[in-house]
Amino acid sequence: MSKLSKKDFDNYLGKDAYYSNQDKERFYNTLHQPTGYKKHWFPQLLTAAFLIGILIVGVQFLKDDIPSLSTTSNPNGPGYDLGEGILSVHSQDEVDSFYQEKVPGLKQAEELGLLTTIDDTISLTNDSSLHIEKIWYHSLGMEIFYSIDLPDADLSNKKLTAPGITDLWINGDSDENIPKQYVSITEDSLYPREGVIYNGRFYHHIRTNKILGSGDRQLNKIEQSVQTNLTIYLFDEEITLNNIEIPIYYDKENDEPTITTRLSEGIKDDLVSIKFNRMDIGINYNHIYGNINIPDKYKLNRITGSYLNEKDNQYQQIHGIPNEFEPDSFRLSIPAFETVPEELELRLGSVVLSGNESFEFSLDVSDYQDNLSKTTSKRYGYTEPRKVGQIQDTAIYLESALYDHRGIFLTLRYDPLNENQELSLYADKPSTPKIDTNTLDMDQPLLFTGTNEKGEEAKFGERGKNNDNSFYILLKKDYVMNSETINIKVDNVLYENKIDQSLLLRMPSM
Structure with a gap:
């Protein structure tokens, strides 16, 4: 029989217990039942244990120094x-949905059985492995879907760059049908900016160029x-992994059926006219083909625009490029559809043209080495803009020339004198001469060349575009250090003709 008294029981439950005096009386009496009821001792003991368990949990919730239980938990372990x-x-399922959202045409490819399941696991470290799960090879390249085990929790509180595959070499086969080659990974998937964590793994995919x-x-x-x-x-x-086998099964004729529909729509403004001729609808791409009429002194560089994605009712950017052997025709690329819509809404933003106009400026770099050795900030230079040219109604400024241990970073800016002008200069990533079979290609748009006082050709490095009015390029240090004055010339400037027109294209019934 229990040795607890009524007073002991009251003290145990406390003054602020979850149970009333009536509950305590009932519980106390249960513990002190007459001997004749001992045959029911087991179920009564279970009831008592259950009530005490509830009571203890309730008390724990009230204590500040004991963490409360949560109805949710983190299935991924540490919060990387x-x-x-x-x-x-x-x-x-959420991992699969992520892939389908990020890879155009993946859902259709899965339904058609075009993916190859691999499920290969390769050890990386003692606590991490690479899992190559499946691939999809198509006419634009190869999609590789993989995951990597996240290492132990001692890294979880640090801000880390997501792991991933960064390089891929094909070793080649014995009959050289597929020779040894480097297969580049597209920039948007090279360093993972997007991915998911599930069950202790980081899931990602890379897109490569085609194997030749x-x-x-x-x-x-x-x-x-x-x-x-x-x-x-x-x-x-x-970590380098050698001789990893990847099976590829691809037949363009059978794996990539294409539906072609004729088009007759078009747009026109004062400078250009565009006519759409046909659309090819494929599993992993959609292409619209057409013709463009522009003044003879210009060449088509690209067409910019957007289309309405019915999946999320958002406009997504698209671009068109000229056909290599037909300069008055173009191809506009649109991501693959999950389901073909009844109609496609296009917004054409602008037509970018290349011309034959140019501008020049010079730099005195004789003080580069002396000033760089004196500065403590490791960077100095000219930040006051100076005008270096004007083409049509747009002023051109050398925004800054910043000197550092890599060389000289030149930033140029276009300043339209008339905001409403029909044709304005367009900033883009600069190009530099390419040598192909000993022939210098001088038709590239926004082409930078340079010479110093010795007649030596300039050496350029990193370059890019800040926005539609500003771009930059690096003059390399070794060239600058051997120069006193550098003359820069920029050929084949780009122009933008804004269109801002919309149209609807009827899609074929599927």
Whole structure:
């Protein structure tokens, strides 16, 4: 029989217990039942244990020094900070949905059985492995879907760069049908900016360029395994994996059916007219073909615009490029549809043209080495803009010339004198001369060349575009240090003709 008294029981429950005096009386009496009821002792004991368990949990909730229980939990273990684009998900279905959202045409390819399942696991470290799960090879390249085990929790509080595959080499086969080659990974998937964490793994995918046959020929059919060398970035460590086998099964004729529909729509303004001729609807791409009429002194560089994505009712950017052998025709590329819409809404923003006008300016770099050795900030130079030219109604400024240990960074800016002008200068990523079979290609748009006082050709490095009115390029240090004065010339400037017109294209019934 229990040794507890009524007073002991009251003291145990406390003054602020979850149970009333009536509950305590009932519980006390249960513990002190007459001997004749002992045959029911087991169920009564279970009831008592249950009530005490509830009571203890309730008391724990009230104590500040004891953490409360949560109805949710983190299925991914430690909270890795891999960047804003990396999300945690709670199921494999969410992983699959992420892939379908990011890879155009993937859903259709899966339904048609065009993906190859691999499920290969390769050890990277003691606590991490690479899991190559599946691939999809198509006419634009190869999609590789993989995951990497996240290492132990001691890294979880650090801000880290997401792990991923950064390089891929094809070793080639014995009959050289597929020779040894480097297969570049597209820039948007090279360093993971987006991905998901699930069940302790980071899930990601890379998109590569196509594998070429001997003589750089296009391969319309591949039915073999290729040996690859992979480079993996894993938290400040690069790991090389050799002779990783990837099976590829691809038949362009059978794997990529295309539906072609004729078009007759077009647009026109004072400077250009555009007519759409046909649209090819494929599994992993959609192409619209057409013709453009522009003044003879210009060449088409690109067409910019957007289309309405019915999936999320958002406009997504698209671009068109000229056909290589037909300068008055173009191809406009649109991501693959999940389902073909009844109609497609296009917004054409502008037509970018290249011309033959140019501008020049010079730099006195004789003080580069002396001033760089004196500065403590490791950077100095000219930040006051100076005008270096004017073409049509646009002034051109050398915005800044910043000197550092890499050389001189030149930033140029266009300043339209008339905001409403029909044709204005357009900033883009600069180009530099390419040598191909000993012939200098001088038709490239926004072409930078330069010479110093000795007649030596300038050496350029990093370059890019800040916005539609500003761009930059680096003069390399070794060239600058051997120069007193550098004369820069920029040929084939670009122009933008704004259109801002919309139209609807009827799609074929599927």
